[in-house]
Amino acid sequence: MKQLLIAVSLALSAGLAFADGDLKPQQGGVMAEAASGHRIELVAEADLLAVYLTDHGGKPVASQGVSGEITLLVGAEKTTAKLEPAGNNKLTAKAKAAPGAKAIVKVTLPGKAAEQVRLTLK
Numbered sequence: 001m002k003q004l005l006i007a008v009s010l011a012l013s014a015g016l017a018f019a020d021g022d023l024k025p026q027q028g029g030v031m032a033e034a035a036s037g038h039r040i041e042l043v044a045e046a047d048l049l050a051v052y053l054t055d056h057g058g059k060p061v062a063s064q065g066v067s068g069e070i071t072l073l074v075g076a077e078k079t080t081a082k083l084e085p086a087g088n089n090k091l092t093a094k095a096k097a098a099p100g101a102k103a104i105v106k107v108t109l110p111g112k113a114a115e116q117v118r119l120t121l122k
Contacts, residue, residue, distance in 0.1 A: 027052050032105075032117035040105050040117050042070075044097050051083055051091045051105055060089035061109070068107035072097050083107065097121050 023031040027050070029043030037056035042049065049070055053061040068083035070093050081093035083105075097103065101121045108114040 026054075026058075030119045030122055032119050034115035034117050036112075036115055038107075038109075038115055040107065040115075040119075042103055042105060042119050042121065044121055047094060047096055049081070049093045049095050049097060049103075050086070051093075051107070053089045053091070053107065053109075063087065063089055063091050065110040066091060066107055068105065069093070070095065070106075071104040073102040073104070074098065074100075 023033060023039060025031045025041050027041055027043045029041045031039055031041045033039050033056070038061060039054045039056065039058070041052040041054070043052070051068070051070070053063060053066065055061055063085040066085055068091060070081055070083055072079045072095060079095060081095040083091040083093045086092040091107070099121055103119045103121060104116060105119065106114055106116045
């Protein structure tokens, strides 16, 4: 029994040692990780919102064939815009957001279930 507890303890600590740690935005935005492990970075540009997709290891995920939408919540105001593939791992939506706006980003990769994350713009 004692050996089993030691083995489980070692396995758990080894798993924690290999954890990724903090999410580090590559484009200067804010990031969240979906339950699937896909990472979504949201960047506010002039009159656009850009979403960058990466996998759990930080490698770009192609945006071709990806659909999605972004919902912005500012106070009682709610705005929804469609995300469109914009090359490489980027999707964009024509929308403007101020710092502090809450965003719900929903993306669906080809052949996969929809994924959703919540973010707050800085």
